[in-house]
Amino acid sequence: MFRYKKIGYVALNVSDIEKSTEFYDKMVGLQHVETNEKGLSFFRCSNDHHNVILYPSQEPGIKRVGFQLENDKQLELAYQSFVKNGLNPREVSQEEQKELKQGRSFRIVEPNTGLELEFYSKMMHMIKNFVPKHTKIQRLGHVVLNVVDVDSTIKFFTEKLNFIVSDHLGENVWMRCFPNPYHHSFALIKNTENKLHHVNFMVEDIDDIGIARNRVLNSDVPIAFGPGRHEPSESIFFYFLDPDGMTMEYSFGMEEFPEDNARDARLLEPSPWTLDRWGGKPSPEFASYGKIEEKLSLIEK
Numbered sequence: 001m002f003r004y005k006k007i008g009y010v011a012l013n014v015s016d017i018e019k020s021t022e023f024y025d026k027m028v029g030l031q032h033v034e035t036n037e038k039g040l041s042f043f044r045c046s047n048d049h050h051n052v053i054l055y056p057s058q059e060p061g062i063k064r065v066g067f068q069l070e071n072d073k074q075l076e077l078a079y080q081s082f083v084k085n086g087l088n089p090r091e092v093s094q095e096e097q098k099e100l101k102q103g104r105s106f107r108i109v110e111p112n113t114g115l116e117l118e119f120y121s122k123m124m125h126m127i128k129n130f131v132p133k134h135t136k137i138q139r140l141g142h143v144v145l146n147v148v149d150v151d152s153t154i155k156f157f158t159e160k161l162n163f164i165v166s167d168h169l170g171e172n173v174w175m176r177c178f179p180n181p182y183h184h185s186f187a188l189i190k191n192t193e194n195k196l197h198h199v200n201f202m203v204e205d206i207d208d209i210g211i212a213r214n215r216v217l218n219s220d221v222p223i224a225f226g227p228g229r230h231e232p233s234e235s236i237f238f239y240f241l242d243p244d245g246m247t248m249e250y251s252f253g254m255e256e257f258p259e260d261n262a263r264d265a266r267l268l269e270p271s272p273w274t275l276d277r278w279g280g281k282p283s284p285e286f287a288s289y290g291k292i293e294e295k296l297s298l299i300e301k
């Protein structure tokens, strides 16, 4: 099976590109790289050209998630595996690759949720390091979806995409893209609707969490949950909402797995204390907004 480097970027549809560009720059603390002639707004929190892209759209939500493979050889292995499994990988045009500052890239549609997934190995490496503003963001950490058919989606991710389950909690599951060490870069939460749950950015310092809480409290940005501590990855978390109501998370600390002899996935107790060891409760808006831009018509389910 093919090997990943990491979750590379998330593309979000936003209803007011100027408002959201300001929010992701000033409130989240990403670096705004450019807004191109089509109005796409690129952000980074690493030396990659982008880790978040905002697309202007009437329907806010999640457009796609990009995963970086270890190298070109692993990318080709992924392509061959997708063809063999009938996943109909579609190459991104040269023109769009140029727009995205990426090398060869291809996309498939996750058949249970309709989410488009992209795979690439090369993205423009920016000369100047990401300089944190108020929050020492280390990386795009994970994307989580609310999912109707969790079992089939787990099966797809583990059998077709080479993800490994790190933990189960009832029907919910946290997965890592092998051999990336972090406890999860993608997770599935059982729901009656397929939609975005949240986007996570990992931060360097516990102070980043406390400072963020006060910064958000002193603004008109809604707090969605936290600060608290998650049992599955042991991270300390804080969630807030973007201008379209999509949930963003900062988290500090995360269990890391070795490539070989990693522990088995646990069956964690389904209790509110498992989600927050400190006993907090999410707001009603938590993880509620973010339509998945559907691409289902392009594939045979």
Ligand SMILES: CC(C)c1ccc(C(=O)O)c(O)c1O
Pocket: 144, 189, 198, 200, 230, 231, 232, 233, 234, 235, 249, 251, 275
């Ligand atoms: C409450 C959500 C689903 C959640 C739960 C646990 C973790 C973790 O262990 O890191 C998360 O990151 C979450 O977002």
Ligand SMILES: [Fe+2]
Pocket: 142, 144, 198, 200, 249
């Ligand atoms: Fe999370």
